């Protein structure tokens with residue numbers, strides 16, 4: 001019996017000891033966080049710390065990202081304007097326009113550091129650079145969460161915590177407040193929800209975010225003083241905005257545009273893409289011969305493409321134990337990644353009947369060569385003019401009003417037709433096909449002179465100088481009228497390998513009189529322009545008798561159905 005009692009006592013003592021040990025152990029774990037004990041939390045912390053010890057090498061795109069303004073190719077004008085807007089004593093808000101992948105984000109990321117170096121800049125050494133992508137920034141119409149502007153977490157919402165339980169609304173700062181004292185960069189700003197855009201405009205105006213909540217009572221002593229302060233004085237949001245967009249300026253709200261300096265980044269030319277590719281290869285540590293660089297430039301539509309092409313090719317090459325990217329490696333990437341050749345127009349060089357290199361501007365300040373083709377068949381009494389490649393209707397915007405208008409290029413063709421008739425060509429006897437490949441941009445009138453010259457060349461079978469580029473609007477009387485974007489067009493002609501450019505006399509500037517590479521010639525009318533049609537100067541305006549005999553065709557594909 002005594003033994004039994006002793007055994008029971010021992011068992012009881014062991015159980016009690018085990019219970020006490022367990023209680024003490026759980027108490028030594030300390031507080032709990034909801035369902036988590038401190039021990040659980042510590043275990044998770046250790047796990048994350050262990051994970052953080054693992055890190056991969058720096059991604060290639062990080063390695064090739066521009067580190068200084070000098071690394072950004074081809075945007076010197078845009079960067080100069082960006083510096084002027086942000087690096088002085090009175091920085092301004094900026095909108096950066098431009099196609100994708102040409103260095104807008106790269107430049108925006110660098111400008112704050114440069115501004116900080118100016119002792120007169122209001123950006124302090126700790127000024128933040130906050131980056132937001134408008135295509136992914138969450139927008140909640142009920143205003144529960146607004147990571148851009150900030151919001152109030154009202155006590156009714158799930159997870160309002162101890163403050164919520166006490167009926168206290170909690171202001172949550174957004175990116176505009178995190179950017180206080182620095183720069184807020186909004187990529188794709190044109191994609192912001194209109195309500196968010198309006199809120200942003202208000203913040204730009206007030207330089208603070210004023211929040212409201214039905215749960216806020218100014219006299220409530222249960223609300224902590226810092227929350228009273230935020231409701232009464234607002235969250236600070238004095239920053240400078242850089243908004244980047246691939247949209248054209250007229251698609252952005254005028255109220256935003258009027259508050260910002262507008263800066264344009266332009267598409268990159270093939271030689272600039274080649275430079276970016278070369279630099280990327282160098283940074284990655286692979287060799288690249290000029291032929292492979294040219295191959296990249298032929299397929300890359302922008303700087304990002306150039307870098308991506310090099311990255312994939314370099315990766316493949318390195319996996320094979322090589323350190324040199326050959327043109328075949330670039331071709332392989334082009335195949336597998338589905339790149340298409342870029343239409344980087346060069347002038348034809350050889351004289352061609354019916355082919356005139358017009359000049360157009362697309363985007364802000366970007367010119368390009370626009371080949372205009374004409375073919376002609378002599379069809380006595382059955383003449384007609386067919387135009388292909390022209391956009392039938394263009395949408396134009398005047399502030400909030402959108403209008404559709406007939407393509408101005410179509411009008412240019414009709415003007416050219418009248419001019420040729422005035423010059424004695426019996427168009428009733430000619431079937432003429434004019435083709436403007438690639439669609440004509442909104443500045444169609446400036447193709448008028450080129451169209452008239454192409455038609456004339458096709459009908460008279462005169463080969464056009466293959467190094468000639470032409471811009472100018474043509475009036476019904478044949479005079480050549482001023483057009484927009486002549487400097488950009490001249491640059492495009494230069495890049496395309498032209499040697500001579502005809503421009504309207506009204507656009508002439510003395511600075512073009514001694515260009516070492518290009519002969520830039522002002523012309524007043526169609527007759528003057530014709531003197532330069534063939535590379536060898538014609539002594540006078542050509543004689544233009546109406547054709548008397550049958551069947552003159554052009555050098556370009558004659559269309560029997562004309």
Ligand SMILES: Nc1ncnc2c1ncn2[C@@H]1O[C@H](COP(=O)(O)OP(=O)(O)OP(=O)(O)O)[C@@H](O)[C@H]1O
Pocket residue numbers: 064065066071072073074075098099100101102103104105106107187244245246268276302303304305307
């Ligand atoms: N002009 C350039 N000079 C040098 N590198 C460039 C240039 N443009 C683009 N790149 C390369 O492409 C990458 C992407 O460019 P970035 O993000 O600046 O383009 P973006 O104009 O902001 O385009 P998106 O509108 O698509 O954001 C850069 O990190 C850089 O490696």
